[in-house]
Amino acid sequence: MKYIYILLILFSATLLWSIINPKEGFTCFLEIIPAIIGLLILSLTFKKFRFTDFTYTLILIHCIILFVGGHYTYAEVPFFDYIKEIFHQSRNNYDKVGHFAQGFVPAMIIRELFIRKKVIANQSFFNFIIVSICLAISAAYEWIEWFVSIATGNGGDAFLGTQGYVVCNYWSYSCFNTIFKNTRQATYKNVILIIVHKKKHHYTLHNGAFLYP
Numbered sequence: 001m002k003y004i005y006i007l008l009i010l011f012s013a014t015l016l017w018s019i020i021n022p023k024e025g026f027t028c029f030l031e032i033i034p035a036i037i038g039l040l041i042l043s044l045t046f047k048k049f050r051f052t053d054f055t056y057t058l059i060l061i062h063c064i065i066l067f068v069g070g071h072y073t074y075a076e077v078p079f080f081d082y083i084k085e086i087f088h089q090s091r092n093n094y095d096k097v098g099h100f101a102q103g104f105v106p107a108m109i110i111r112e113l114f115i116r117k118k119v120i121a122n123q124s125f126f127n128f129i130i131v132s133i134c135l136a137i138s139a140a141y142e143w144i145e146w147f148v149s150i151a152t153g154n155g156g157d158a159f160l161g162t163q164g165y166v167v168c169n170y171w172s173y174s175c176f177n178t179i180f181k182n183t184r185q186a187t188y189k190n191v192i193l194i195i196v197h198k199k200k201h202h203y204t205l206h207n208g209a210f211l212y213p
Contacts, residue, residue: 003053007060011039018067023076030148031070035063055112062105065098074098102141107134 015032022028038059042051051059068077077094084092110130113119120126 004056007056011035011060011063014064014067018071022071023073026152027073028070031066031074035066038063049113049116051109051112055108058105058108062101065101069094069098102138103134106137107131110134 015035018032019028042056042059072078072094074095075092077092080092080094080097083089107130110133114126114130120129
């Protein structure tokens with residue numbers, strides 16, 4: 001529990017920093033609200049289902065990425081402006097960090113939940129379903145961004161700045177680009193972390209099914 005309290009303190013401190021004099025208040029609200037909703041869900045379900053400290057740490061990192069993007073907007077994070085100048089990049093690429101987290105962290109959450117709740121017994125479909133869910137989450141978020149842009153007009157431009165591309169290309173390039181990146185990160189996660197999770201939960205495979213001690 002001590003480690004959980006440390007994570008909560010870091011979450012609260014970063015959230016507080018994010019909402020103090022943000023570059024655009026409305027954009028800040030849009031970016032941090034998913035993290036706040038996530039915290040409420042995890043708090044309400046904590047006694048029934050507690051994730052590993054590793055997964056909670058990944059969730060915190062994802063939340064911090066959202067908070068930083070909310071404070072500066074994704075297109076104007078200072079450190080990535082510095083990187084842009086050093087490496088002669090065409091734009092601020094902080095949005096790519098967000099894309100990585102948006103594909104990687106949900107995949108980790110879903111994987112742990114499915115393993116421990118024994119949602120899927122057949123290992124042949126396991127990774128495919130996880131990647132598919134992450135793809136669906138990414139697509140749903142694209143719809144949310146599109147709706148916000150339509151509903152708020154210019155007020156949602158900085159929120160669409162999480163894409164890092166011109167709004168007129170939203171459906172033709174940026175939407176596909178984001179979904180592809182998030183799917184790729186979810187796939188990488190399944191390949192890289194499968195061994196870590198096996199050791200953590202001590203499960204084995206027998207005839208394509210998960211076995212637990």
